[in-house]
Amino acid sequence: MARVVQKYGGTSVGSVKKIENIANRVARVVEDGNEVVVVVSAMGKSTDQLVQLANDITKNPSKREMDMLLTTGEQVTIALLTMALQKRGVDALSYTGGQAGILTEANHGNARIREIDSARLNEQLEAGKVLVVAGFQGIMEDGSITTLGRGGSDTTAVALAAATKADRCEIYTDVTGVFTTDPRYVEKARKLQAISYDEMLEMANLGAGVLHPRAVEFAKNYDVPLMVASSMVEETGTMIEEEVTVEKNLVVRGIAFENDVTKITVAGLPNRIDSLPKLFSILSSHGVNVDIIIQNQYDANHVNISFSITQCSLKDTVACLEQAKEELEFETLHHEEELAKVSIVGSGMISNPGVAATMFEALAKNDIFIKMVSTSEIKVSAVVSEDDMVMAVEVLHDAFKLDEVLAEAPEKQLV
Amino acid sequence: MARVVQKYGGTSVGSVKKIENIANRVARVVEDGNEVVVVVSAMGKSTDQLVQLANDITKNPSKREMDMLLTTGEQVTIALLTMALQKRGVDALSYTGGQAGILTEANHGNARIREIDSARLNEQLEAGKVLVVAGFQGIMEDGSITTLGRGGSDTTAVALAAATKADRCEIYTDVTGVFTTDPRYVEKARKLQAISYDEMLEMANLGAGVLHPRAVEFAKNYDVPLMVASSMVEETGTMIEEEVTVEKNLVVRGIAFENDVTKITVAGLPNRIDSLPKLFSILSSHGVNVDIIIQNQYDANHVNISFSITQCSLKDTVACLEQAKEELEFETLHHEEELAKVSIVGSGMISNPGVAATMFEALAKNDIFIKMVSTSEIKVSAVVSEDDMVMAVEVLHDAFKLDEVLAEAPEKQLV
Numbered sequence: 014m015a016r017v018v019q020k021y022g023g024t025s026v027g028s029v030k031k032i033e034n035i036a037n038r039v040a041r042v043v044e045d046g047n048e049v050v051v052v053v054s055a056m057g058k059s060t061d062q063l064v065q066l067a068n069d070i071t072k073n074p075s076k077r078e079m080d081m082l083l084t085t086g087e088q089v090t091i092a093l094l095t096m097a098l099q100k101r102g103v104d105a106l107s108y109t110g111g112q113a114g115i116l117t118e119a120n121h122g123n124a125r126i127r128e129i130d131s132a133r134l135n136e137q138l139e140a141g142k143v144l145v146v147a148g149f150q151g152i153m154e155d156g157s158i159t160t161l162g163r164g165g166s167d168t169t170a171v172a173l174a175a176a177t178k179a180d181r182c183e184i185y186t187d188v189t190g191v192f193t194t195d196p197r198y199v200e201k202a203r204k205l206q207a208i209s210y211d212e213m214l215e216m217a218n219l220g221a222g223v224l225h226p227r228a229v230e231f232a233k234n235y236d237v238p239l240m241v242a243s244s245m246v247e248e249t250g251t252m253i254e255e256e257v258t259v260e261k262n263l264v265v266r267g268i269a270f271e272n273d274v275t276k277i278t279v280a281g282l283p284n285r286i287d288s289l290p291k292l293f294s295i296l297s298s299h300g301v302n303v304d305i306i307i308q309n310q311y312d313a314n315h316v317n318i319s320f321s322i323t324q325c326s327l328k329d330t331v332a333c334l335e336q337a338k339e340e341l342e343f344e345t346l347h348h349e350e351e352l353a354k355v356s357i358v359g360s361g362m363i364s365n366p367g368v369a370a371t372m373f374e375a376l377a378k379n380d381i382f383i384k385m386v387s388t389s390e391i392k393v394s395a396v397v398s399e400d401d402m403v404m405a406v407e408v409l410h411d412a413f414k415l416d417e418v419l420a421e422a423p424e425k426q427l428v
Numbered sequence: 429m430a431r432v433v434q435k436y437g438g439t440s441v442g443s444v445k446k447i448e449n450i451a452n453r454v455a456r457v458v459e460d461g462n463e464v465v466v467v468v469s470a471m472g473k474s475t476d477q478l479v480q481l482a483n484d485i486t487k488n489p490s491k492r493e494m495d496m497l498l499t500t501g502e503q504v505t506i507a508l509l510t511m512a513l514q515k516r517g518v519d520a521l522s523y524t525g526g527q528a529g530i531l532t533e534a535n536h537g538n539a540r541i542r543e544i545d546s547a548r549l550n551e552q553l554e555a556g557k558v559l560v561v562a563g564f565q566g567i568m569e570d571g572s573i574t575t576l577g578r579g580g581s582d583t584t585a586v587a588l589a590a591a592t593k594a595d596r597c598e599i600y601t602d603v604t605g606v607f608t609t610d611p612r613y614v615e616k617a618r619k620l621q622a623i624s625y626d627e628m629l630e631m632a633n634l635g636a637g638v639l640h641p642r643a644v645e646f647a648k649n650y651d652v653p654l655m656v657a658s659s660m661v662e663e664t665g666t667m668i669e670e671e672v673t674v675e676k677n678l679v680v681r682g683i684a685f686e687n688d689v690t691k692i693t694v695a696g697l698p699n700r701i702d703s704l705p706k707l708f709s710i711l712s713s714h715g716v717n718v719d720i721i722i723q724n725q726y727d728a729n730h731v732n733i734s735f736s737i738t739q740c741s742l743k744d745t746v747a748c749l750e751q752a753k754e755e756l757e758f759e760t761l762h763h764e765e766e767l768a769k770v771s772i773v774g775s776g777m778i779s780n781p782g783v784a785a786t787m788f789e790a791l792a793k794n795d796i797f798i799k800m801v802s803t804s805e806i807k808v809s810a811v812v813s814e815d816d817m818v819m820a821v822e823v824l825h826d827a828f829k830l831d832e833v834l835a836e837a838p839e840k841q842l843v
Contacts, residue, residue, distance in 0.1 A: 071511050079507070082511075
């Protein structure tokens, strides 16, 4: 017997028929003697429909009222799934985020969970109830309804797993697990059996959209074993857990990539201690999110600063820098569009020198020119031309033998 | 300046356009310097759509989950109306029933309001906020969401008016007020300027569908002046208030009627003290709702009991009485279908003897045969053939001069 939190996303509960399927799955897990908390999102397109209603009224709805509006989506799903479970003889109860004791910051539209008052949930679990909780939502101290922002339902599931001391948290989604790289682009991509929290965090931050970084961080901080698997196919997913429990044979665990990267170069900036802080505080005050930053010496008294941004920030960035040209005293401003970032991720690289060298060699051997580099303890990112992106991923997938070493263990049915 | 609670029903908020209209109305009342609480129902057909979703899953959903599901309807409306008000520069905030402090009995699907913790609402009203509250819903002590059953949104509005010590409660609906009788049947029907709580209560209980009896009773108990008016047309409605403030020139205020009445006669029941209690406890245990009851002597040792029921209870009633024939020891059972009940209502009749006589004479003069009679302090009901119903109402409308005395005061814009 285990205590399990399961999360099903919007497409998994997109119709009455799909809700019935999920009810069958949950009923089986309950029959096997497990204690179950189910976290669900709004049905398929229902959130879009609610957003459309709001837009019909105003282009600029208040965040508080958007939260009031959108949280009805999950409330509908929890009621319907609970009815479907009760029909199957499962003793289930539905809870909104607030009723489940999920207290958030006072920040409508993008609140973080502050704490979970789990007394009621634990009491009901011990009484043998299956709890169906609305994802993506909570309440502020004054009782106002909040939403958790992107990836919110994953975070709800992980937080409830932590609060109810669950044995694991299972995230069911439209992919069968975490892959070495995106299988839509790279045919050789293989599903990972396991990945560490830190690796997953890097992968998530680098745009591998399976799990939201906030949910992974929460799981890491509270030591909640996570599983990502398909809500449609019965196939073992990927475990995300502590370093020690993850198979150690891989230096690089996966390759993440994203396009729409733009490189900005501010040339001839005075080599003074306040130049950099000034530059980046101007960017930040204009809401420009900077990713990789590189500094070069230009001459004795000047430096060049290059940084990467997303394509859509280009106009704002150029405008605010041109405007601040006198204040910053730089000489020229350049930019290069249609770039991509390719990153290798793996906690094994901490103890394996030469990983970056292998990466650069493999890319060079295939005439892929590197325009920027950034590294962290468990990641190396290279900015290349957008045209080279998929080839770069394939080359690196081969170079680090990601397709070879993953001979999978026999499938084990988790659900 | 006044403190006003306004309630708009489902058809009044049935589309984004209609919500914008309501926002215009409310904005004007706010501009005039009033403090406003708005209570709204779910948008038009949205409740039906939610019920359909539940029915697609199970024919027998639990009441708790139905409450969880259906209350999302009003939650959508409060968010949208609040956005529409904010767009017009009105400082509005939405509240679910629970957030508004509406505590109910632990009775899903048909809860009564137990108390209202109005501290928060009063605080916000004093801070100049316009409050938009979800009708029809509240929470139990443990935080579970409940619905108030039929007429629930009217009751929410009246209860909030009582709790916030509002100057009046305005119920906006698809009729322009309370009429002397149903204008769809009787051309001469006239809108009343005012009616007392007790009269309205009788009218409501007799099937005049403008206001739910529960809401009227609440208003009477807490002395909340009520107004019923149209949400579409700007036209003075009908005030419902204490006896003293209602114009006194009318003996009869209105005429209510309903068809689908069936008369049952249990003939030759032993004239014993336990015969009646036995008979009606059998009916009640089978869920049969009895309206008028008449007892006649049959012979020295037997009585005849006649009572009226709705057409749809006929089968159940006959079945359960036939089954209990031996126990009750009656001789024969008859029934007469296709009857109607016509009632005159007016608190003036307490001090005006001869009202019933006038009624019976008027009906007799027009060859309308009376089959049953029932009276209360402010009402006389007569059961007649269904074919005579409309004529009976017209005859009584004339007999009590309901079209003459109501020369209306000059229209005064309340909204």
